[in-house]
Amino acid sequence: MICPKCKEKIDWLHNYQSGENHTRLSLFDFKDKKIADYELCEFQANGKINDFECPECSEVLFRDEKKAIAFLEDNDELQELVVEKLNKIKEKNDMPKV
Numbered sequence: 001m002i003c004p005k006c007k008e009k010i011d012w013l014h015n016y017q018s019g020e021n022h023t024r025l026s027l028f029d030f031k032d033k034k035i036a037d038y039e040l041c042e043f044q045a046n047g048k049i050n051d052f053e054c055p056e057c058s059e060v061l062f063r064d065e066k067k068a069i070a071f072l073e074d075n076d077e078l079q080e081l082v083v084e085k086l087n088k089i090k091e092k093n094d095m096p097k098v
């Protein structure tokens, strides 16, 4: 896949989601100090932010998971539209003349 913003080749996207992050906080000893340790229990998205960003240029490319997945599957919508149109034209030409 080629990023439409920076034209770099990419095969994955950063995903940033807003929501509630449930972690477990505990302290552990590190040398003479106590260090806070957050252990992830569960993340619950609230649907407000769901950005899919290019790992090369960090531009938001999608805000819709379906479009992000379609992009990674390389289902280019424009390409599909062109193919559809070409098939229609072909069908028309194949129709017997009355």
Ligand SMILES: [Zn+2]
Residues within 6 Å of the ligand: 003, 004, 005, 006, 007, 008, 054, 055, 056, 057, 058, 059
């Ligand atoms: Zn990019």
